[in-house]
Amino acid sequence: MFFNSFDFAVFLPIVFILYWFVTKKNLKVQNILLLVASYFFYGWWSYKFLFLLMFSTFLDFYTGIKIHEATSRNHKKFWFWLSIIVNLGFLAFFKYYNFFIDSFTAAVSLFGLQINVWTLKILLPVGISFYTFHGMSYVIDIYKDRIKPVRSFVDYAVFVSFFPLLVAGPIERATHLLPQIQKKRTFNYVLATDGLRQIFWGLFKKIVIADNCAQYANLIFHDPTQYNAATLVCGAVFFAFQIYGDFSGYSDIALGTARLFGFELLRNFAYPYFSRDIAEFWRRWHISLSSWFKDYIYIPLGGSKVSLLKRIRNTFIIFIVSGVWHGANWTFVVWGGLNALYFLPLLLSDRNRSNLEIAAQGKLLPSLKEVFNIAVTFALTTFAWIFFRAASLKDAAIYIKGILSTSILSKPQAFPKLTFAFVVVMLIAEWIQREKTHALKFDEQQPAAFRWMVYYAVIISIVVFGYYGANEFIYFQF
Amino acid sequence: MRKFLSKLTLTLPVLLVVMLVNYFVDPANLFNKGKYERGVAGILSQGKYATNVTNYDGRLLQKYTIELLNHKPDVLVLSSSRGQFIGADMFPGKKFFNAWVQSAAIEDFLAIYDVCEQQAFKPKEVILTLDPRMLNENSPHKMWHLVSEHYYSMLRKLNIAYRDSIKPDEFNAGTVSQLLSLSYFQSALKNLYMKQTSYSPSDSLYNKGDTRAPDGIMSYGKKRREVSVLEVRKKATEYVEDPVTLEKNFDKVTFDKISAENLNTLTRFVDYLKAKGVKVTFFLSPFNPVVYDYFKTEPSYQKVIETEGVYRELADKTGSACIGSLDPAGNQLDESYFYDGIHCNEACVRLIFNKEYKH
Structure with a gap:
């Protein structure tokens, strides 16, 4: 269902009325309504991929609890990497499989070798990059002991699949959205x-x-x-x-x-x-994604508190990863690289926060x-x-x-x-x-x-x- | 909450204006089914052209025109809009009628032919414009519902069994939803702004607005007739880049299966015509080179390309002639022979018929 569609114009008032007039007295029921509405919203596009969303949600909910409850470092690591690998695995399969295969075939052909490989007709599930990042940030935050896992599956599922942000963000953080989901809400004019x-x-x-x-x-x-x-x-x-x-x-x-x-x-x-300048542009464009990359890639890589050479490396990594996040095509890689190049003079002259x-x-x-x-x-x-x-x-x-x-x-x-x-x-x-x-x-x-x-x-x-x-x-x- | 809802109602006048304009201007004559079409058919029956014809149901118009036709054609064309320019002047000395309808399906061919038979038409030649879309297994088109009784009548004549029968759906939920449609509202405003008057009789085929001729063909309005190559390219580009346009025209973005049922119905229909001694010719109307190239390179459109072979095979099997080609390269047709992505112009049709049609 698209925001600019007649379907949504009908869907939104119905959910609004049910939310504020029928379920408002009970937070649990209100959250269930949001979850059902969100799944309906997503399923309207493809009910088949709804199961993927549900699986991904359940995986992160479960591994989040397991990471928190793990008694040893190894267990913690196991559950953490299980979640990350499965999440990235889905992303890699649905979004990048054919790209990798095509690129590999093209690279091999440069050496005069012709190989026959399978490419698949893969339909990209809408919003997979967004909800995968939601889930990953939640699991990473638990692993890093920044947050505790939620015990209500409904609350967590609403966090991942709340229909306004489900298919194209903004990419929310558990620390920001989950408390709002768990708190009783009153209508604010x-x-x-x-x-x-x-x-x-x-x-x-x-x-x-x-x-x-x-x-x-x-x-x-x-x-x-x-x-x-x-x-x-x-x-x-x-x-x-x-x-x-x-x-x-x-x-x-x-x-x-x-x-x-x-x-x-x-x-x-x-x-x-x-x-x-470009640094300001990236503080103002798709802020939720930029800050996600900053918090979960750039800073773990050392951020700006490392040698100049490493800062340059980190900058290129974050921009190129951002490019690849957008799509499985070399054009996005170059787009990311180009923005990194634009950013470089500001970084070298220490004017990136001016x-x-x-x-x-x-x-x-x-x-x-x-x-x-x-x-x-x-x-x-x-x-x-x-x-x-x-x-x-x-x-x-x-x-x-x-x-x-x-x-x-x-x-x-x-x-x-x-x-x-x-x-x-x-x-x-x-x-x-x-x-x-x-x-x-x-x-x-x-x-x-x-x-x-x-x-x-x-x-x-x-x-x-x-x-x-x-x-x-x-x-x-x- | 009460304050919020009461303020929200202040936006309702916009909605009300949209509904009122849509209903009363009614640019596609959705809320006055049949009246418009009868009026146009009345003009055509007097041997005059009808100009400024917009947004009507082509099936109803052809039905009423055929019912009022004061001659019985020797040559009958059953076609989609891709064969709308096959005109009487291409068949000198013969009584002719082009019964094309927009986005024609095989069901339309059957229905229109049944209308013709009810008027005791006995054509000696029938030309069928065959589009790839007609063989798409996934085709959801039901535009023929307004002439469905004729379709089922023809199926009975062909001894083809059918399970469900669709009745004319003159005022359905889709029509009602148009009351709130913003694109419909924009069309209504455009009509008002352009002071677009209703249809009127004319002595010329070429006018400022779209014009229907007594022989069934249509001439586009001046603006579309004089379209530049650049604009044609723009339309072709939009066509290949807009999946919904593709969906409209080919029913599903992935045309993945040729319908055996549709092919069988078409075969039975051709056999039926042949049994009556009718000379049958298939016309394959070419696509704009930009669109055809897209079909060639896009894997999900391979079935579109394949339909040409299926139609040629059917022509061989039934002893029918097959002229034209979906591939514009076949007749060295560049973009100047097209009005948009899928409609070739009069010059193109004339070129193919002069070259290939055996009188």
Whole structure:
């Protein structure tokens, strides 16, 4: 079930009513309702893979308890590695099996050897990368004695499969979400109304921005040889806004939906395209994944408290792993590597934490220097997105070669003016609201007439200018 | 909670506006089934063109047009939209009718032919445009439900047993859901904005809007007729990149099995025509090169490619002619011969018929 579907528009109010009107007096029943609703939500897409989700949930729940109860270091290690290996095994099989096989065959053929190997028609279970990481963080935290295992399977299963975050995050931590699941929740008007506004803003970003940008970007990326350099640049820029609208829009809907049920999920996006350097960008883009990698890979590798050479190694590892997490394709590896390269000068000059606050904080407009830095950062990330979007490295090379031509100064062959206008509107709204968690976050001090005018403008834009063809969320495939 | 719910109701006017506009503008004539189609058929029966025809049920239109037709055709075309441009001028001196319907299934061929027989048509030649989709085992298409009584009537004539019978489903849950459909709302707004008037008679086949001709064919509106190669490519690209479009046209993204049942029905139908002394010709309408190349390279579309062989084999077996090819390379057709990813244009149809059709 997709957030931007009619099915979800029916599903959400039903669960909301059952949650607050039928089951609110009993936390246990309320959590069971959330679990059933979440499984229904997932099963709507594929009931077969629901069993995989259930198995993975049970495995981590059980191994979590076993790790905690283990009397010897070896036992603890056994249960820990059992969970990690099985989790990564599933991920490797469903996501990377064919990639490894194809890459191996290609590598062998370089030496003139031809081998016949099996590739399988594997359907990637939606959200596997997300729920696997949920489970792994829980098990790792127990292994490292940061948390104690929960004893209620329902509570743990809700943590893993809570429907707003199940298929594309944000990747939650047990320390953050589990206490909310175990605590009695009362309806919070401010939280719920803000959640609803965030849902509308997310829908605007997904349906009006991302899906309309996709129409243009898909066309250009499908056959870049047909377009001049200026059009190719536009194609890459529109893809940059497509993926931002798509994923941050999804995250806003997820966070907003969770708020309707009294939950606060981890923030996933904090206006990344206003970043002044790459380090800031990665503190603002897919925050829950970046922090996951930081906490469970970067820091265990020594983080920044090791020699410069090792810091460089750690940086490359984290970015390349992040690339591979996104998909089984060399394009993602290069995308990750490229971002590591962008990051390197900041690391070497020890300036990777120089922009911790949002740009032009407390001011209306940024300085010229900030505008320049924001533009350069956007250009670098957009260039990297070419690898992310391209079907293969060869396609990316063709695209980039097309950009590096004299036609860069010519007029684009096609340009979606209305979509561009909406992108500008989104950027202005987000710039004005950049110190808040989302662009529609208003406080009661603002006149009600103004607020409702904005809400209606957003809703009417979604209804009138949204794209209602088939467009899934990009991150569902990861 | 009460405050929250009461504020939530302030968004309901938007929903109400959507429903009212969808119902009253009704761009696809979903809530007024049949009235529109009878009106268009009435114009066509006077030998005039009907222009500005949009969003109607092609099956009902063809049924009413056939019922009002004032000649009995010698040449009858049963086709999907991929054969919609086979026109009377390609068959000089012969009485002709193209009874194509959008997304035609074999069920449609049978149903439309039954309508023709009820009008005592005795065509000497029948041209069948055969699409790969028609043999897809997984095809969920039931667009023929509005003419289902004719389909079952024809099945009885062919001595084919059937278990379930689908009745015309004129106002179903799907129709009701369109009241809330935002894409339907956008179409309604577009209609209002473009001040799109209802259909009207015309003396010309080529108009600003889509135009139906008395011989059954349709001419696209000016914008679509004058589509550039770049736009054709865009449409073809969208087609191959949009799994739902593919699903619409090929029922399932994975067309993994050729339906023996559909093939059998088609064979029996061709045999039935042959037994009546009708000359049968299969027309394989080519795909846009971008789309066909995609089918060739995409493993899940191998069955689409394979259907051509199945149809040719059937032609040999039944002694029918087979003209055209799904592969555009067969007739050196580039993108200029197409309107989009799957529809070749008039020039393409004319080229194939001039070259291959034996009068």
